[in-house]
Amino acid sequence: MNKTINQKAWFFVIPVFVLVAFNAIIPLMTVVNYAFQETFGNNVFMWEGTRWFKQIMLSERFHASLGRQFLFTFIILFIQIPLGIAIALTMPKEGIGVPICLVLMSMPLLIPWNVVGAMWNIFALPDIGFLGYSLNALGFDYNFTQQIGDAWFTTILMDVWHWTSLVVLLSYAGLQSIQPAYYQAAEIDGASRWAVFTKIELPKMKKVLTIAILLRFMDSFMIYTEPFVLTGGGPGNATAFLSIDLVKMALGQFDLGPAAAMSLIYFFIVLLVCWVFYTLMMRNEGNQ
């Protein structure tokens, strides 16, 4: 079927364009403007040139929060992706178990971020929370409000609890789309369970897994609400990831210039990673 070429269709795009202009383009332009100036409020700005960019690029604090951010993201990817695949493999393929498992799996995804943070905060409090109290009763010296290791442990556990389901659901969808003929062929050949996994299931799940990794990378790289509610970036700065540090700088210290420069650098890193993932995905597409 031939499509009619009709340039008037562009008029229908205008409302979306206006919406995007107001919620993305104009704020982004303002951030660029702020990144080159100093302000003390009252709409008075002083030109500073590239000073803030230089300051952020050389700042120990920025390096530290960027390092923490990458460490956090890699740890949760390292846990969530294999765990998600493992859970998806053990889920029933037919019968009444399927909807039950799917609903149970989607539950954490439906809870708002700040509620997750508040829940885990109370859950993990060492004196009254179930997790915190139990760990202490079992003889572990656990206090996520004071010990760095415990704060990281709790933050990671919370993220795994909240987001592994997404990986599970995506992997499960990938698994369900495999034709039974592949499994029958494997059975005839007498393939082991491991061979079935590495030769059939994993290659077939490649696309959904790329999307899962991309989504989890982006979400965890831009994480703000959950650790903010859970630990507030503490103890000290131990769990102050990039966005938490950014908000501290912009709203806590009112350093709008450096914060704007930092958010632009943050934005470039996100863009770069997205582009790399997108390119890898498209390459896989081309090879198949």
Add this chain to the structure above:
Amino acid sequence: MIMFNVLNAATWGDMAKKKEKGFFDFEFITWMAWTWQTAAFFIFIVLCLTAMVIWEKKSPGGGPRKGILGLDTTRGDRLFISLLGSAFIHLFWLALIGSFLWLATILCVGYAVIVFRYV
């Protein structure tokens, strides 16, 4: 006196003062804090996009090819790689060398030419 005021439009002395409203005072966007440098940057981006549209009209299809990195790229991809790469070149120049930023800009032009020809 007017010149003097214009030159010191944004200094510590003006901090809490009410500004006089001139003819070209667009107060509704003063919060956006425009400067001619950043405006020039955005005009440059808009010009780039316009040039891409005209180029696409002249020779449609985006000139897809497999470049030296083994990636399938079109003109739009190459523009994106050039701009993002230039941002990082400028940032690392600031971090590692610090002064003579215009040298980084020249480097970026060269980088963009290489990207458009070979990537």
